Amino acid sequence: MLLWETLGTAWKALGASKLRTALTTLGMVIGVGAVVTMLAMGEGARAMIEGKIRSLGTNLLSVTPGAPTRGPVRTGSVETLTWDDARAIAELGEVALVSPESMSSAQVRYLARNMTSSVVGATASYLAVHSYDLTAGTAFSDNDLLARRRVAIIGANVARSLFGNLSPVGERIQIKGMSFKVLGVLEEKGNEGFFSPDDQVLVPLSTHQAALFGRDYLSSIALQVASEEATSRVETEIKRLLRLRHRLGASAEDDFDVRSQQEMLQVMGQVIGIFTALLGSVAAVSLLVGGIGIMNIMLVSVGERTREIGLRMAVGARRRNILLQFLVESVIVSVAGGLVGLGLGALGAAGVATVAGWPMVVPVYAVVLALATSFGVGLVFGVSPARRAARLDPVEALLHE
Amino acid sequence: METDGSSALTAQHLVKIYNPDRPELAVRAVDDVSFTVERGESVAIVGPSGGGKSTLMYMLGCLSRPTSGSYFIDGRDVARLGDDALAEVRNRHIGFVFQAANLLPRRTAVENVMLPLAYAGARGARERALEALERVGLAQRAAHRPNELSGGQLQRVAIARALVTRPSLLLCDEPTGALDSRTGREILDLLEALNREGTTLLMVTHDAAVARRMRRALRIGDGKLEADGPTGEVLDGAPARASDAGGG
Numbered sequence: 349m350l351l352w353e354t355l356g357t358a359w360k361a362l363g364a365s366k367l368r369t370a371l372t373t374l375g376m377v378i379g380v381g382a383v384v385t386m387l388a389m390g391e392g393a394r395a396m397i398e399g400k401i402r403s404l405g406t407n408l409l410s411v412t413p414g415a416p417t418r419g420p421v422r423t424g425s426v427e428t429l430t431w432d433d434a435r436a437i438a439e440l441g442e443v444a445l446v447s448p449e450s451m452s453s454a455q456v457r458y459l460a461r462n463m464t465s466s467v468v469g470a471t472a473s474y475l476a477v478h479s480y481d482l483t484a485g486t487a488f489s490d491n492d493l494l495a496r497r498r499v500a501i502i503g504a505n506v507a508r509s510l511f512g513n514l515s516p517v518g519e520r521i522q523i524k525g526m527s528f529k530v531l532g533v534l535e536e537k538g539n540e541g542f543f544s545p546d547d548q549v550l551v552p553l554s555t556h557q558a559a560l561f562g563r564d565y566l567s568s569i570a571l572q573v574a575s576e577e578a579t580s581r582v583e584t585e586i587k588r589l590l591r592l593r594h595r596l597g598a599s600a601e602d603d604f605d606v607r608s609q610q611e612m613l614q615v616m617g618q619v620i621g622i623f624t625a626l627l628g629s630v631a632a633v634s635l636l637v638g639g640i641g642i643m644n645i646m647l648v649s650v651g652e653r654t655r656e657i658g659l660r661m662a663v664g665a666r667r668r669n670i671l672l673q674f675l676v677e678s679v680i681v682s683v684a685g686g687l688v689g690l691g692l693g694a695l696g697a698a699g700v701a702t703v704a705g706w707p708m709v710v711p712v713y714a715v716v717l718a719l720a721t722s723f724g725v726g727l728v729f730g731v732s733p734a735r736r737a738a739r740l741d742p743v744e745a746l747l748h749e
Numbered sequence: 750m751e752t753d754g755s756s757a758l759t760a761q762h763l764v765k766i767y768n769p770d771r772p773e774l775a776v777r778a779v780d781d782v783s784f785t786v787e788r789g790e791s792v793a794i795v796g797p798s799g800g801g802k803s804t805l806m807y808m809l810g811c812l813s814r815p816t817s818g819s820y821f822i823d824g825r826d827v828a829r830l831g832d833d834a835l836a837e838v839r840n841r842h843i844g845f846v847f848q849a850a851n852l853l854p855r856r857t858a859v860e861n862v863m864l865p866l867a868y869a870g871a872r873g874a875r876e877r878a879l880e881a882l883e884r885v886g887l888a889q890r891a892a893h894r895p896n897e898l899s900g901g902q903l904q905r906v907a908i909a910r911a912l913v914t915r916p917s918l919l920l921c922d923e924p925t926g927a928l929d930s931r932t933g934r935e936i937l938d939l940l941e942a943l944n945r946e947g948t949t950l951l952m953v954t955h956d957a958a959v960a961r962r963m964r965r966a967l968r969i970g971d972g973k974l975e976a977d978g979p980t981g982e983v984l985d986g987a988p989a990r991a992s993d994a995g996g997g
Contacts, residue, residue: 352868356860425781656853661839663845663868664868667832667833742813743813746812746847
């Protein structure tokens with residue numbers, strides 16, 4: 349009975365000035381929408397990374413150079429890993445495949461078209477270790493490496509940018525002014541976090557070191573361990589071997605890092621989580637602004653409806669009836685804004701998911717959080733105007749013009 | 750102090766002082782007013798503007814509390830009740846008719862009349878509201894909104910709203926003040942008819958012609974009860990009846 353009267357009054361009051369009500373909800377729409385988008389983006393990125401971890405398997409290790417430090421000062425360079433290190437690792441038991449890699453950035457050109465891409469010096473095992481396939485042409489042979497031939501395998505994006513619809517296999521591209529024959533094209537993989545395998549150009553590691561960039565250290569050594577159980581044993585072996593090879597004393601720190609692919613992706617997941625939290629909390633500030641907007645309009649509404657409040661008191665409304673009336677109105681405005689924001693946030697998340705190529709996930713907790721937050725904001729910011737209304741003196745309220 | 754409970758209302762030494770805590774600003778708006786209204790009476794409260802009529806009416810309507818004195822409605826002392834209890838007294842025992850109808854603009858006539866019942870938590874609100882509209886002769890306008898009704902009709906809806914909880918006391922504050930004289934007469938006819946049916950009527954007015962429709966009149970001036978008696982005598986300047994005005 350009284351509930352219907354309260355809801356009916358709220359409905360009529362909010363419907364009386366639709367534009368004002370709509371503008372009042374806007375802060376909540378934007379706030380909740382932004383928070384939901386951020387949370388969904390975080391979840392989408394996480395789901396993508398988890399998918400990668402599953403597809404990569406757990407038996408991949410990556411060795412990267414790391415400079416030793418003395419106090420706060422870096423004393424070494426990152427030029428610590430060599431091809432010989434990779435060959436030595438390949439001699440270890442339980443290591444299936446080793447892929448020494450050297451990555452640089454260079455301009456790649458075909459006729460009048462050019463682009464900047466990652467030029468990766470690789471060996472024949474590169475494709476197998478990273479589970480890349482070719483859509484056209486062939487991979488390097490051992491002879492290509494031995495003879496330091498100027499041949500290349502190009503990523504899907506590189507092929508598209510430089511060749512359009514033409515077949516790149518057999519054509520010659522220019523890397524740093526040198527002519528390379530295209531042997532094959534990599535299949536499209538999509539972004540992998542901060543590195544896009546579709547933008548890379550593979551050349552024989554020997555050619556990369558001798559002809560292109562003139563250096564003999566590696567960016568990383570990727571390797572596949574024979575079995576998953578052996579991974580940690582191999583990790584320990586590699587550390588021992590490299591410390592020995594690099595002549596590190598007992599007190600010296602490692603000048604390299606050994607990590608499983610899984611660990612690296614997990615680190616990336618953590619980074620994404622931090623970004624999500626950061627952006628989400630920025631978005632949450634607009635919830636505060638939205639709440640203040642609601643409070644402002646509710647105060648105006650109490651002022652406008654002072655006589656109505658007086659009349660309601662005269663016909664028997666208790667103070668708590670008046671309090672509840674205005675609280676219900678602010679909560680309705682806030683939750684309505686939250687619902688619209690939830691819808692827009694889901695749309696935004698879907699848009700981002702399409703562009704970024706990860707699954708669209710609006711987690712249940714984000715929905716619950718959005719609704720609970722908008723309810724709470726309506727309640728918290730509605731209390732002060734509602735109390736003001738409920739505390740009005742009946743006589744003064746009735747005499748109010 | 751006690752009453753036998755048969756009177757509609759009894760005021761004993763009612764005093765209302767505004768700003769009682771600041772002597773330099775204190776105003777004795779109502780000063781030691783005592784009187785009794787029996788059930789079924791019709792009483793006009795008259796007097797000059799600023800004389801304390803309105804302040805007295807707000808106290809009688811339980812919209813404000815007296816600074817001192819006692820006030821009984823249906824034998825119950827309501828002068829010291831809390832806010833919630835006062836709201837309940839207003840809801841159950843008092844019907845207000847103001848100069849302006851004060852209807853909720855986006856509600857139909859019957860919805861406006863139902864409003865007090867919502868706060869009473871009563872069942873069958875719509876039926877009772879329609880009954881009340883029937884009593885004021887507006888049953889056929891039940892579904893109309895205020896902007897579709899004339900001034901007299903608006904005031905009838907307001908009277909129906911005042912009647913719907915079957916209060917023992919109908920408190921009217923210049924109910925015809927905003928109406929033309931013919932419509933005003935119709936409203937007074939209606940109020941008189943309600944009074945004949947047993948509703949106790951209290952009417953604050955500065956209009957002698959309106960006051961003469963009531964059988965008894967109280968004249969308030971300078972916060973004091975200056976005269977109390979049959980309307981004709983009071984309006985023509987007779988002194989207060991010593992038995993009622995002096996109190997104890």
